[in-house]
Each structure stands twice: as structure tokens, then as C-alpha cells.
Amino acid sequence: MSRDTPSVETAPTDRHGEALVSVRDLEKHYDTGVSLLDRLLGGGSNPVRAVDGVSFDINRGETLGLVGESGCGKSTVGQTILRLESPTAGSVSFDGDPLAERGDLTGFRRNAQILFQDPFSSLDPRMPVGESVRQPLEIHDWPWDGQGNPAERRHERVAELIERVGLSTTQLDRYPGEFSGGQLQRIGIARALALDPDFVVLDEPTSALDVSVQAQVLNLLADLQSEFDLTYLFISHDLGVIRYICDRIAVMYLGEIVETAPAEQLFTDPRHPYTEALLESVPRVDLQERERDIDPLAGDVPSPRNPPSGCRFRTRCPAVIPPDGLDIEQESFRAITDVRDRIADREIAVETTRDALAETTEGEPGEERVAARLYDRLVDVELPEPERRRVQEGLQAVAAGEWDRAAEHLRERYESVCETDHPTGQVSCHLFEQ
Ligand code: SF4
Known part of the structure; x- marks a missing residue:
């Protein structure tokens, strides 16, 4: 799907419930060559299996949360969907079309954007922020309808976006160093929305921000979603944030998705032992709940080069199933x-x-x-x-x-x-x- 005239007045589609993004058996392995240890053990190279057979859909207008401990592969999933990384195997379809069958990904790249965790490093420190927001419009040669003066139209578009994210056009000539973290993330959002995408990957978008600013940015993202009919993949290790903003949640462990459920259901009735342990390890705000013993997740995450056989969580699982006939604690x-x-x-x-x-x-x-x-x-x-x-x-x-x-x-x-x-x-x- 492509659009010719991005506008802040884009009307919601009536296609909610349809999958906008379909991911099937996605794999991303990093082959770092044969290490000294591999050679000593007489084996070949042992790739890092960062993402190892992940499947899910994200419906139009939905926010799917992807949650898991650091290093579980969730950011790699987001980057591989957007083709910032090429997949080792598996497929991604966008609006019904497999990306692998599209010779030219330009339309997809306009329509699928990413907001990174660190607002300080995702903007060029030597470029005024207005130019940073305008850059995607220039790269993609917007406006595509050929009407009006392109420079003026871009200028208007940048002004419209910057005001919509809560900043002032008087700030467009300033440099990133002159803004707070929250303001920079707002500028990042304006830049991500410049081409009026349908889909945005939000990769830990509030993790680098003060708690007081996090809620403001989350509210802005939620408002923009309903206003522009956006579909989000929200990647985070923070269960509180995930619960606040997501419709459904997929839980990742060591390159795999272990449970997917509607957000409320996942929090009130977690099924997978890893999900339970993850929820259990979160400190609570509620005073009574704060008194409870926090059960940290036991053990270390195994290496993604050599994931455990069978269930990957078995080396840390508190509920491993004993063989038939063995009744044991x-x-x-x-x-x-x-x-x-x-x-x-x-x-x-x-x-x-x-x-x-x-x-x-x-x-x-x-x-x-x-x-x-x-x-x-x-x-x-x-x-x-x-x-x-x-x-x-x-x-x-x-x-x-x-x-x-x-x-x-x-x-x-x-x-x-x-x-x-x-x-x-x-x-x-x-x-x-x-
Ligand atoms: S180790 Fe067994 S019981 Fe525990 S999560 Fe894996 S499959 Fe389930």
C-alpha cells in the first residue's frame, strides 16, 4: 500500500482486524566464523541464533508488544521485519505481499518506520532538528502528487509534524544538544511519521527517558496511533510500559516466542512458566504487593549459540516435567x-x-x-x-x-x-x- 499525499488528517481505514504484518518462521542467525574454541572442539562455526523461528501477525491499528529479557532477540525481530537486517530464513508479508517477492522495497520503506531507544544517538548532532525531520521527505522525493512547490510543501509538512508532537516551529533551527531526552524522542517521532507510514516499530522508545517523561511520550504515541491509524510493534523489556500501551503481547525467550496473549489476559492469567517468572520478577507499585518476596528468575540465560535441546527455558524452568511414573519434588x-x-x-x-x-x-x-x-x-x-x-x-x-x-x-x-x-x-x- 502506498500513499501519495501524507496528511495529518488521514482517515482511519475500516480494515482493522486484518493482518498488516505477517511474520512466518523468521530466523536471523549471525555466523561469526569458526572460533578458536570451535576449532579446539573439532567443530565448524556455531552461529548465534538471535531469532529462531518466530511467527506472528500484527493486525491493522493494533499494538503488539514484544517483551523479554535483554538479548532475547526482540530488537533483531523488529530490525529483520524492516529489512534493516536480512533474514536467514522465513518470510515477512506486508499488507498481504511477501517482501521477498517485491523487487523494490521503496514503497515498503516509506510505509514502515522505526523509532529507536536512544533519542540522542538517533539524530545527527550537527543537523538542525527541522532538517532531520525533513530528510526522509527529501530522500523519498515527497510530495509524490507533483503539486505545489516541493520545498514549501516540505517546510509546511515539517512544521505540521513538529507542532503535532508538542514542540514549536521556533525550535526547528536548533540542534539536538539543545533539547531534553523527551523532546528529542518527540522529534524522532515526528521524523518517523514524516512519510505517513502505516506501521512503526517502536524499539524501547521510552527506556532512555525519565519516568516522568515516559508517560507523556506513551500518551503521545497512543494519540498518534488513533489519529493516523498506525499499527505498532512495541519492543520493550519493561512490562509496566508494555501493559499500558499494548493490545496483545508476545513473550520472547532465547530467540523464540513462548506465549502470545491479549495484554490483560497475559497479566492476569500467564500460562508459560517463563511469562510467570517474568511477571513475578517485576517490582509492584501497590503497597501491599510491594511487601511480597520478589522471585528473581533463576540461573543465567544460556548462549544463543548453543540453546538447550527441547524447551529452551528448561535450564531455568521451575516446573520441568519429570518422566512418566517419577513422582518427585x-x-x-x-x-x-x-x-x-x-x-x-x-x-x-x-x-x-x-x-x-x-x-x-x-x-x-x-x-x-x-x-x-x-x-x-x-x-x-x-x-x-x-x-x-x-x-x-x-x-x-x-x-x-x-x-x-x-x-x-x-x-x-x-x-x-x-x-x-x-x-x-x-x-x-x-x-x-x-
Ligand atoms: S521446561 Fe517444560 S514445563 Fe518448563 S516451560 Fe519448558 S516445556 Fe514447559
Whole structure:
């Protein structure tokens, strides 16, 4: 869809509910070549899987929030949709047309804009702000209807935009350094709207602003959305901001979307354990709620070069599904699988333990004693029988140098569907697959 005459009076379309942006199985991998570690391990290059099979629609007039921890790939999704990054695989359609089939992306680039997080670095410090707002009009040779004097029309358009975002035309000749963060973000908004786009990616647009200014900018974005019939992809790590402005929310973890839901539903009835943990880790404004213990997300985010098998959240999930027939507390199951994984990765200091024991006893300690010491060091919860015995058997095999047998002994009994099968669906978790 292209427009010939951008105007602040653009009438809303009656096509709400139709997908304006459709993303299917989008991947963006960064191949950084073969590292020294790759070579030492005898393998090839291991790309960073920043975005790894993401699908969603954004309907006309809607704001879809994309939320997740830093580094989960959400900004890369926005940039790949806009073709600021080329996708490794997958497709993006805009207004029904796959971008890959459009030879010329000029029309799309006019119609799809981005507002970046940092208003200070997204404007040229040596250029008066009026020129920055005018620049897209010049690059795209606006006005396209051929009427009037182009320079005058652009001047009027810039003045119209700058006033609409709450600034004065007397400020157009000033430089970015003369404005506050909130004012600069308003100028960024005017620039993003210069060509009257249908779609805007808002990439953490308020994160760099003072809290007092954030609400003003969010209100402005909401007003502009209804006035110009805009469709937004709102990227943020801030759940409070996301809740305030978004209609639907997609939650990202390690390059994948794990849950998509209407905004209110996501906050009142989160389904995916990651969404729950993310909400749980947010400090609350409500006085009573402030008293509650905040449960921070446990563990580190794994490397996007080597994401965990099965469900990517399994290394931090507080609800990993034990194998059929194994009735066990989550804490105990986690302790067992931690030992099992350390055995599989040969990350247990057997010889150090044996040497330490030898110093306190006469002669070489037997495998049983080494295993018992390893057990004490590695398992800090009370395991029920027969699990305690089985873990000890595994450690005894380790003490005997039989690492593969030990790993297999524990894998046989403790392998979870969460690590063997990749979950799919609106809520990407095996707990919701029945
Ligand atoms: S699939 Fe398993 S590990 Fe992943 S979120 Fe669900 S319960 Fe947790």
C-alpha cells in the first residue's frame, strides 16, 4: 500500500482486524566464523541464533508488544521485519505481499518506520532538528502528487509534524544538544511519521527517558496511533510500559516466542512458566504487593549459540516435567538433572576429591567413598529412595572412570520430555499441549 499525499488528517481505514504484518518462521542467525574454541572442539562455526523461528501477525491499528529479557532477540525481530537486517530464513508479508517477492522495497520503506531507544544517538548532532525531520521527505522525493512547490510543501509538512508532537516551529533551527531526552524522542517521532507510514516499530522508545517523561511520550504515541491509524510493534523489556500501551503481547525467550496473549489476559492469567517468572520478577507499585518476596528468575540465560535441546527455558524452568511414573519434588528433580548434566559434560572434579580423601585416610580411597563424597558435594537436597541410590550408583561409575555408563544410567531414568521435544503452540510449553 502506498500513499501519495501524507496528511495529518488521514482517515482511519475500516480494515482493522486484518493482518498488516505477517511474520512466518523468521530466523536471523549471525555466523561469526569458526572460533578458536570451535576449532579446539573439532567443530565448524556455531552461529548465534538471535531469532529462531518466530511467527506472528500484527493486525491493522493494533499494538503488539514484544517483551523479554535483554538479548532475547526482540530488537533483531523488529530490525529483520524492516529489512534493516536480512533474514536467514522465513518470510515477512506486508499488507498481504511477501517482501521477498517485491523487487523494490521503496514503497515498503516509506510505509514502515522505526523509532529507536536512544533519542540522542538517533539524530545527527550537527543537523538542525527541522532538517532531520525533513530528510526522509527529501530522500523519498515527497510530495509524490507533483503539486505545489516541493520545498514549501516540505517546510509546511515539517512544521505540521513538529507542532503535532508538542514542540514549536521556533525550535526547528536548533540542534539536538539543545533539547531534553523527551523532546528529542518527540522529534524522532515526528521524523518517523514524516512519510505517513502505516506501521512503526517502536524499539524501547521510552527506556532512555525519565519516568516522568515516559508517560507523556506513551500518551503521545497512543494519540498518534488513533489519529493516523498506525499499527505498532512495541519492543520493550519493561512490562509496566508494555501493559499500558499494548493490545496483545508476545513473550520472547532465547530467540523464540513462548506465549502470545491479549495484554490483560497475559497479566492476569500467564500460562508459560517463563511469562510467570517474568511477571513475578517485576517490582509492584501497590503497597501491599510491594511487601511480597520478589522471585528473581533463576540461573543465567544460556548462549544463543548453543540453546538447550527441547524447551529452551528448561535450564531455568521451575516446573520441568519429570518422566512418566517419577513422582518427585521439582527441587529434587532439578538437583538430579544438574548432577546428570555435569556427568554428561564431564564437569566433576573426581581426582581432586580422591586426593582430598587420600590426605585424610590411609591408602587410596575406594570408589564407594569417592562417590559418597561427590554426592555430599553435589546434592544439597534430601532425595527420596530409590533416587538417592541411583544417583550414588551414577557417581560410583564416575569414580570408576566410566563416565558414559554413568551418564546413561541417569539419562535412562531422568530424561524429561522438556529436553527431548521442542514444545509448540500458542503457549510453547508441554504443560499446555494436551
Ligand atoms: S516445556 Fe517444560 S521446561 Fe519448558 S516451560 Fe514447559 S514445563 Fe518448563
